[in-house]
Amino acid sequence: MKLTIFYSLSSFRNSSFYSNFVFACTLFVLFAMPLSVDAQVEEDEVPEALRQLIEIILEDGGGDGDDFAFNDLAEKFSLYEKKPLNLNTASMEDLEDFFLLNDVQISGLISYRQQFGDLLAIQELQAVPGFDLATIRAILPYVDVSGDVDDYNVSVKELISKGQNELFVGYRRTLETKRGYIPGEYEDPYLGEPFRLYTRFQRKYEDRLSVGFTAEKDEGEEFFKGSNKQGFDFYSAHIFVSKYSKFLKSLAIGDYQIGLGQGLIAKAGFGYGKSAQVMDIRRSGKTLRAQRSANEFDFFRGAAATLGIGNQAEFTAFYSLRRRDANLLDPTIGDSLDIDNPDLAGGFSSFQQTGFHRYRAEIEDENAIRVQTMGGSLKQRFKTGHIALNTVAHSFDQDFERNLQSYNQFEFNSNKLLNISADYAYVWRNFNFFGEVAWSDNNSIATLNGLLIGVDRRIDFSILHRYYPRDFHSLNARPFGETSALGGRNEEGLYMGLEVRPSRQWKFQAYYDMWQHPWMRFAVDAPSTGNEAFAQLTYTIKRKLSIYLRARVENKARNVRSSNSNVIYDQQRTNLRLQISNKISKSLELRNRFELSSRSLDNPISDEPLFSINLLDGESITSDVPGLRTTGFMLYQDVIYKPIGTPWSFSARYAVFDTDDFGSGIYAYENDLSYTFSVPVYFYRGTRTYLNVRYKGIRNLTLEGRIAQTYLAGRTANIDILNFGSGREEIDGRTRTEVKLQVKWRF
Numbered sequence: 001m002k003l004t005i006f007y008s009l010s011s012f013r014n015s016s017f018y019s020n021f022v023f024a025c026t027l028f029v030l031f032a033m034p035l036s037v038d039a040q041v042e043e044d045e046v047p048e049a050l051r052q053l054i055e056i057i058l059e060d061g062g063g064d065g066d067d068f069a070f071n072d073l074a075e076k077f078s079l080y081e082k083k084p085l086n087l088n089t090a091s092m093e094d095l096e097d098f099f100l101l102n103d104v105q106i107s108g109l110i111s112y113r114q115q116f117g118d119l120l121a122i123q124e125l126q127a128v129p130g131f132d133l134a135t136i137r138a139i140l141p142y143v144d145v146s147g148d149v150d151d152y153n154v155s156v157k158e159l160i161s162k163g164q165n166e167l168f169v170g171y172r173r174t175l176e177t178k179r180g181y182i183p184g185e186y187e188d189p190y191l192g193e194p195f196r197l198y199t200r201f202q203r204k205y206e207d208r209l210s211v212g213f214t215a216e217k218d219e220g221e222e223f224f225k226g227s228n229k230q231g232f233d234f235y236s237a238h239i240f241v242s243k244y245s246k247f248l249k250s251l252a253i254g255d256y257q258i259g260l261g262q263g264l265i266a267k268a269g270f271g272y273g274k275s276a277q278v279m280d281i282r283r284s285g286k287t288l289r290a291q292r293s294a295n296e297f298d299f300f301r302g303a304a305a306t307l308g309i310g311n312q313a314e315f316t317a318f319y320s321l322r323r324r325d326a327n328l329l330d331p332t333i334g335d336s337l338d339i340d341n342p343d344l345a346g347g348f349s350s351f352q353q354t355g356f357h358r359y360r361a362e363i364e365d366e367n368a369i370r371v372q373t374m375g376g377s378l379k380q381r382f383k384t385g386h387i388a389l390n391t392v393a394h395s396f397d398q399d400f401e402r403n404l405q406s407y408n409q410f411e412f413n414s415n416k417l418l419n420i421s422a423d424y425a426y427v428w429r430n431f432n433f434f435g436e437v438a439w440s441d442n443n444s445i446a447t448l449n450g451l452l453i454g455v456d457r458r459i460d461f462s463i464l465h466r467y468y469p470r471d472f473h474s475l476n477a478r479p480f481g482e483t484s485a486l487g488g489r490n491e492e493g494l495y496m497g498l499e500v501r502p503s504r505q506w507k508f509q510a511y512y513d514m515w516q517h518p519w520m521r522f523a524v525d526a527p528s529t530g531n532e533a534f535a536q537l538t539y540t541i542k543r544k545l546s547i548y549l550r551a552r553v554e555n556k557a558r559n560v561r562s563s564n565s566n567v568i569y570d571q572q573r574t575n576l577r578l579q580i581s582n583k584i585s586k587s588l589e590l591r592n593r594f595e596l597s598s599r600s601l602d603n604p605i606s607d608e609p610l611f612s613i614n615l616l617d618g619e620s621i622t623s624d625v626p627g628l629r630t631t632g633f634m635l636y637q638d639v640i641y642k643p644i645g646t647p648w649s650f651s652a653r654y655a656v657f658d659t660d661d662f663g664s665g666i667y668a669y670e671n672d673l674s675y676t677f678s679v680p681v682y683f684y685r686g687t688r689t690y691l692n693v694r695y696k697g698i699r700n701l702t703l704e705g706r707i708a709q710t711y712l713a714g715r716t717a718n719i720d721i722l723n724f725g726s727g728r729e730e731i732d733g734r735t736r737t738e739v740k741l742q743v744k745w746r747f
Contacts, residue, residue, distance in 0.1 A: 053099070056276045059669040059679055079206055080142035087125075087143050088118040092385065092425070096284035100139050103282050103452045104460045105130040107432040110384060119145040129430055129454045132501055134540070154208060154244070163205040167745045170198040170673070173219070175737040180220060180358070180728030188359045190220035190728065197223070197232070198294060208244070213237040216294040220358030227363045234355065236299070240290035249314060250306040255291035255299050258318055258476075259283070260377055260390040261423030262448050264438035264488050267478040274480075276536050276550070278497030278511045279452060279462050281480055282425075282434050287316045287377055296355030297324065298476070300373060316377040323367035325352035329401060347399035359728070370397040385426035385433075392419045394475055407520040411489070412473040417441060419474055430454035438488075440473040446488055448479055462497035462511075470519040482515045482530065482556075490519050504542075510535040523559050526568050530556035543583060550577040560601060569601045575666070591638035599663040600629040632659025634666040634682045647697030654689050657682040673704045673742045684721055686712040686734070700747055706740040 085098060087109065095106045108129035113119070122145060125131045173195040180190040196219045202212030215232040222228045238254035260266040262283045274281075288306050291299040304318035326348035352365045375392035394417045402413045421438035435449035450464035466481060470490040477488035480495070493515030500508040514531040517524070532555070538548040554573045559566040577595040584590060636655035643649075651671045659665050665683030671692055672678050682688060690708035712721045712734040724731040 053277065054677075055669045059275075059667060075204065076207065077142055083206075084142055084144035086146065088113065088145050091381070092427070093284075093286065093381075097286060098139075098142075100142070101135070102130075102277065102279045103284070103432050103434075104279050104430075104454045104462075105135065107427045107430065107452065108454050110427050111429050114383070121145060129457055130460065133504055134542075137542075159205050159209045159241070163203045163209060163211075165747050166202050166204070167747075168198070168200040168742065170196075170676075170740065170742040172196040172198075172738065172740045174731075175739060176724070176731045176733060176735065178725070178728060179730045179732075186359070186728060188361055190358045191226055191360070191363075192217070192220050192222040192228075192358060194219050199232075200292070200294075202292065208242050210238065210240040210290050210292075212290075212292065214292065214294055216296075218356055218358065220356070227357060227366070233357055234294065234296050236291060236294070238290045238292070246308050248305065249308050250286070250288045252288055252290060252304040252318075255301050256304050256318070257289045257291050257299055258304070258316075258375075258392075259285055259287055259289070260392070261388065261421055261436040261438075262434065263479040264436050264446055264448060264477055265390060265392050265419035265421045265474050266375070266476040274495070274511065274513060274532070274534070276509055276534075278499055278509045278534075279460050281462055281464050281495065281497065282432075282450060282452070283479070284425075287379070288318070294355075297351070297353045312381045314379050314381070316379075318373075318375055320371075320373040322371060324369055324371050325355070325357075325365045326350065326368040326398075327352060327365055328368050328398075347401040348396075349401055349403050371395075382426075384428065385424065387424045388422065390419075390421045390423065392476070393417070407522055407525070410471040410519065412475070417473055417475060436479075438472070438474065442471060442473060444469050444472040446472040446474075446479075450480075458501045460499045462495070464495040465493070466495075467492050482513065482532075483517075483521070490517050490521065492516055492518065505539055507538045507540070508536070509538070524557050524568065525559055525566050526557070528557035528568070530554070545583065546579075546581040548577075548579055550579075551575070558601075571663075572598075572600045572602075573663075574598045587641060587643050589638075589640040591636075591640070593634070593636050593638075593668070595634045595666050595668075596631070597633070597659065597664045597666050598629065598631045599661075630660035630664040632657065632664040632666060632683070634659075634668065636668065636688075638671070640671070647695055649694045649696075651692045652690065654687070655682065656687050658685045659683045670708075673706055673740055674702065674744065676742075680710075684712050686710060700745060702742075702744040704740075704742040704744075707737065709735055709737040711735050 085094065090098075092106065092110060095101055095109065096103075101109075105128075108131065112128045119125065122136070122140065122143070124145075125136050126133070178190075178194070179185045181194055183189070195217075197217045198215070200212065200214045202210060204210045204212075214234075214236040216234045217223050217228070217232045221233045223233075224231050227233075236255045238252065238256060240253075240256065241248070241251040243249065244251070258266050267283060288304050300318060300320035301322035302318070302320040304316065306314055306316040308314050327350045329347045329349055348369055352362075354362075357363045357366045372395045373392065375390070377388055377390045379386055379388035396415045399415045400413055402408060402411060404413070418441040419438060421436055423434075423436035425432070425434040427433075430453060432452040433450075434452075435447070437445065437447045439445050446466075446468045448464070448466045450462065453461045455461055464480060466479065468479070468481065468488045468491045472489050474488055479488045481488065481491050482493060483491060493513060495511060495513040497511040498509070502508070511534050512531070514529070516527070516529040518527055520526055521528070532553065534550075534552045536548055536550040538546065540546045552573075552575045556571055557568050558571045560569045575595060575597050577593065579591070579593040581589065581591045634655060634657040636653050639650075639652050641650045653670065655668070657666065659682070662681070662683045665681040667679055667681050670678045670680065670690065673692065674694070680688075688708070688710045690706060692706045693704065695703045710724075712724060721734060724734055724736050
């Protein structure tokens with residue numbers, strides 16, 4: 001059967017929201033119809049179940065952007081294929097680091113081992129609370145119930161001589177010219193070339209040794225000239241040793257990451273937040289990890305080690321001395337430092353975390369201050385959990401002099417900071433308790449406590465309470481919360497999650513979170529409250545078809561400019577989503593998503609109309625009604641094609657979207673090149689397309705390319721779209737086209 005659909009782009013640009021809505025629904029129905037073709041399991045560099053988990057967490061906002069190293073996970077599971085994880089001897093830390101098991105399943109396995117002893121066969125997992133057939137199938141290639149214990153008798157010579165090398169080189173460029181590159185547009189223009197160049201080398205022996213370096217130049221940064229005569233703008237290097245002996249459990253020299261407790265005083269790298277994985281709310285994993293990403297601010301530089309003390313205890317110590325980007329102050333006027341007088345220094349007013357050094361003002365902030373960090377963690381393990389004492393101390397070579405305003409007057413504003421915390425985890429039968437209490441040296445205490453319960457084989461429940469005072473100080477905090485930017489400050493909340501599996505095909509997941517901010521925040525000029533409700537129903541046919549329906553409603557306060565002052569309005573965001581993933585064959589998979597969004601603003605204490613509502617980058621509309629409602633929709637068609645017997649693979653998307661403003665925009669995860677990802681927001685009216693191509697026909701070499709384009713139509717319900725972007729990033733036109741190339745060589 002042949003089906004042809006005609007719909008001109010010009011019609012899409014000029015049509016109404018409702019006609020576009022009808023067209024989108026038609027496309028969705030036509031492309032989403034499941035076909036009766038047998039599907040087969042497809043091998044991937046990252047297990048399919050893990051890929052789906054990563055996508056869910058990153059898209060729902062729990063991921064950590066470029067911090068997440070997909071290559072680390074690919075290497076980890078490649079090793080598990082050769083040397084499966086022994087489920088009878090694996091510690092709680094080993095199981096947490098496995099990623100494919102949630103905390104309820106880990107608790108169920110540990111409790112089962114305590115009551116009945118070692119598993120005799122993999123099939124016995126069906127009797128373990130929390131384990132369903134889908135989970136067992138996902139972990140089957142990577143686990144076993146027998147195997148040798150860890151062999152620490154590996155010499156330094158063997159670690160060095162038997163490793164494998166891997167080299168990455170990546171290139172990215174936007175084809176259209178941005179205003180920052182046009183001569184005369186800005187007094188302080190971009191000084192470098194409009195491309196990003198990334199390279200990474202690593203030599204690795206299993207999961208025991210990693211030696212490598214990373215170098216990166218962002219778009220607009222100079223290369224082998226100006227401020228970067230040394231070549232790249234950012235360099236990172238590391239030596240990381242793990243499992244060398246029972247005494248030396250891990251050693252890091254160079255750049256590394258530290259994760260302590262539930263993230264109240266230090267947590268780098270990948271961490272869970274609110275997502276469809278309603279039971280994954282506990283921070284876990286190893287204390288010490290190598291830094292391999294191109295993240296330029298969230299890491300430590302120096303040395304760290306984890307030492308074993310007996311069979312159950314361990315001590316981690318770390319020291320870091322590095323320079324960080326910051327906004328310097330001019331001591332003569334107490335304001336931002338004049339870029340023409342860089343020798344003046346009188347403290348700094350804020351940290352800069354973008355890592356961009358494209359024009360003089362950004363270059364002036366580069367490596368402006370020196371930060372010394374030291375600390376440690378003493379952890380006592382038990383068969384069913386652990387307890388740990390942690391400390392982190394920071395000091396700066398200049399005074400931190402924040403530009404004090406009403407909302408930030410309780411935030412950190414000194415040149416030294418000390419944090420101490422205690423964290424715990426304990427499994428008792430089907431109950432998994434965890435938490436952390438932390439102290440900052442202004443005598444403020446923050447706490448987080450949670451409980452995961454396997455009610456029975458089909459029902460799991462989670463609950464988490466957090467209390468973060470407005471004056472709690474921590475520079476590297478990343479705990480569970482509504483506003484990650486607050487870093488464990490000015491928030492108190494209660495989260496409850498539920499997962500029900502009535503049959504093999506059906507799964508229901510839901511959570512409800514409510515919180516309050518005891519003090520005002522940026523863009524909210526009063527204490528406020530909020531809540532969020534989420535529900536998702538999933539239907540799955542084994543290895544063939546997956547359909548889910550999702551609803552999310554969030555209520556929170558925000559400032560709205562009304563007349564000549566800010567007024568606090570209640571903002572409600574609603575998202576409804578239907579997604580179908582259909583395995584047509586071993587080579588072909590289709591994914592379809594249709595999503596509706598809406599945003600409403602209402603004044604709970606006044607019927608005064610809104611005047612000049614700021615939508616995005618200074619654009620505004622005028623309303624003569626007491627409130628505002630904006631809406632939008634997005635539809636995409638993904639095609640993932642990996643022909644059998646050829647070295648080629650492809651993935652592509654065509655998406656149409658129509659939203660009234662940025663506030664009703666829709667976030668969507670996109671397949672990208674290996675070990676990378678993107679989660680852009682689709683807003684205004686237009687189309688989004690991309691094509692990824694991978695070629696693996698040359699031994700030990702992988703070549704990849706990507707082209708992606710966003711087109712914005714001429715007008716939304718409220719705004720005329722004349723250009724793409726704003727400021728130095730503005731493009732004179734309605735398209736933005738991005739090209740990426742990547743080479744991976746293993747030798």
